[in-house]
Amino acid sequence: MDGQPKIDAQVALQLLKQGKSIRGYTIEFTSSINAIDAILLGKNGVLVPEKLIEYNDDELDFDDDPDITDEDFTQGRLTQVIHVDIPLDKEIKDWIQEEEINVSELVRNLLQGFYRTLKSIPK
Numbered sequence: 001m002d003g004q005p006k007i008d009a010q011v012a013l014q015l016l017k018q019g020k021s022i023r024g025y026t027i028e029f030t031s032s033i034n035a036i037d038a039i040l041l042g043k044n045g046v047l048v049p050e051k052l053i054e055y056n057d058d059e060l061d062f063d064d065d066p067d068i069t070d071e072d073f074t075q076g077r078l079t080q081v082i083h084v085d086i087p088l089d090k091e092i093k094d095w096i097q098e099e100e101i102n103v104s105e106l107v108r109n110l111l112q113g114f115y116r117t118l119k120s121i122p123k
Contacts, residue, residue, distance in 0.1 A: 009048070013037050016044055 004026045007015075012022045013033075017040075027046050035055035038048040073080065084107075088096075096103060 009033055009037075009041065009046075012044075012046065013040065016040055022046070 004024055006026045006028050007022070009027050009029045010031070012025065012027050015022050022044055027041070029049065029052050032052050032054045033041070033048050035053055038053045041048050071077075095101075
């Protein structure tokens with residue numbers, strides 16, 4: 001991004017709201033950004049530092065959010081997530097890092113395979 005002209009995030013937002021592009025600019029942040037504007041910047045490739053995003057829960061409208069039902073889980077529209085702490089030997093931890101293994105995906109696949117195997121074995 002060296003050599004690109006710099007503009008303030010507020011100027012970038014004005015340009016975007018006018019339908020103009022901000023490609024080719026380096027965006028500088030001199031003040032906080034409200035959450036809606038941070039989303040607009042994000043959609044245009046500008047990552048707003050989390051500490052600069054401000055929002056007020058009372059101003060957010062959740063009226064359009066549907067209630068979550070059991071059917072959402074059974075139909076696969078939503079999934080439940082569990083977090084687990086797994087102590088690892090240094091050798092295994094190093095292997096995971098070297099191979100760039102996504103541990104969440106690995107454990108999910110192992111559990112699903114184990115579950116399917118157990119279900120397929122007649123009692």
